[in-house]
Amino acid sequence: MSEQMENTSLSMTTFPTEVYDEELIIICQRTNSSNFAAVVVPFFFYFVFTLSLLGNSLILFLLLKFENIKTVTNFFILNLVVSDLLFTLPLPFWGYYHGHEWIFGNSSCKILASMFYFGFYSTILFLTMMTVDRYIAVVHAIYANRTRKMLYVYVVSGTVWIISFFSALPKFVLFGTRNNVIFGMLCEETGYLADKIDSWKLVGYYQQVVMFFILPLLIILYCYTLIVIKLHYAKMHNKDKAIKLIFLIILAFFICWTPYNIIIFIRARQISKGSSEDDCDESIDYAFLVCRNIAYFHCCINPFFYTFVGTKFRRHLARVVGRWIMWGSRYRQSSFSSKTSEHSPQTVYE
Template sequence: MESQSFTGDANEDLYMLSTPDYFIDTGSYCEKSSVRKFAAYVLPPIYWSVFFLGLFGNGLIVIVYLTYKRLKTMTDTYLINLAIADILFLMTLPFWAISASHEWIFYTIPCKIVNSMYTITVYSGMLLLACISVDRYIAIVQATKAQRYRTRSIILSKLVSLSVWIFAVVLSLPEILFSTVKEGLSFKFCTMSYPIEVSKTLKVIVIALKVTMAFCMPLLVMIFSYALIIPTLIHARSFQKHKALKVIFAILSVFVLSQLPYNSILIVRVLDAANTTVSDCATSQNIDIAYKITQSIAFIHCCLNPFIYVFVGVKFRSDLFKFFSKFSCISESKSSARLKPNIRAKLPSEILETKMGTLSL
């Protein structure tokens, strides 16, 4: 199809479950069937894979915490809240998969719930990652003060977690208010429909908040916190410091690699919405495809959270082994015997692992 000039729809959904065609002032339109065909073939397998893998990993975290653990540290509180946020986010993926394969076959209320739950869990999840990094800084760099206020810290972590959820709900008010179902030429889609008189401004604010609060701010907090933690670990005498450093680099690398491409596309959309940039139809199609691909990559982060934050912990692995032993022929005594050598090997660095949080569960 020959490229033709058009202006993007100001009411385009930031988290669009279907890709609508764009009408041009002249009466012609930018046809997006190729983008929808791409999404129908590529996205559902990704969404369903992320759904089952993420549900398995985060579900194990919640089960093991409830079965064997109490919330003993601030990081414990943040991690259980992070797992819950990831699970709630995963609950939206079946809707995305079905919509990508066909169209939005549900009603307006499910559209509002899916869009708002998505944004609430994205905001809360990213902010909780920032909270975890700050807590690790306090526990490692400010270890003396952290031990002194250990009892109060549990209460504080619960208040912080509650504040994060409330803040995430407030940031998601546009999705709660303006999500609706629209009908295209031959299909229905769940989208954001802003009031015409403020559509451009609201769209810029919504996307800018998403980039700032769900990526830039958490990333800066994580970099700052871990940059202060690394010198302390380097000067530590424990032989486990190298493992702790690897965990830190894994956390930052996974976060950047999974979230940077997606947020880069969002920044392009912010600039386009702010300047009402006129682009050709082919460019718009490419941006839509890039948006869907990078968004899918960003989704994978919730599957990796259990592995980089929890499953590397010696204590958590011990509890996990006990949990699975209940459903096998392995007796409790045998499972304990198998774990003893590993636990004894870690004892010299137990304090460091406790401070690291991700190595202490």
């Protein structure tokens, strides 16, 4: 499994003792990192939720209002926005849970956990597929004209959703609620032997590192490297700007995801060795919290790289803002005229 709904902000799983089928397991109590998580994680989750909901909703509005959805690029952007929203919508629930306890019931625990990871995984895969699509369109332009049809994007998008669904399905099976005497109601991987839980966590960790980081990173580096080479020799007036944007996309992906996956890999190695998750060293906990927040933040800002950096979406946004300003100006002018007529003295001609 991946990180047990991020280990319920660590405060939810770092209890002193817990019993699984009459087997007593001693777990280190990490008070400092638990207190840190209970304060920082809810604030950050609420912030990411607000930013992502506003940004992605605006992109969705502009896309549906001004663009033709039945194009390859726009359909990919639509799928990416939907993925980000699926990832974003459960965040307020997890934010509250990290600071308190789970109060939303067992079914909601399963649904929100699987929905969260469903959006999480599909976001990364759609970013990767959009990179591949741009590589085909730029490097193999002639071939792209014959193959980049709507059937192509439907098949690719459907494949991404199916892979993401089955990757997140174990969350729905394993997640559930249980009561803890110290922390109250928990929402985490439960209901199985400790060894079985660790085995599924190990599978999730390596799935995250290999399938949702290393492979996407290699594909992104390969595709954008060849795109940059193609643009370098092309005769186009905006190629420097395009190359800088590509560099920014790669840099953002690498900076946001590399530290997080390094921590995930360390946790996987600890489980493989049969040691406790961090041998009571809270530095791993602090690093995990910080790196996870950075990675989650990238899921909310990545649509901007594919939309507002483009001329079309900036033009659409300017039109919407312009209409709002004109509407506000007309409203104020109408209100002012109405008040003026009310207070103006009457004449014999009225």
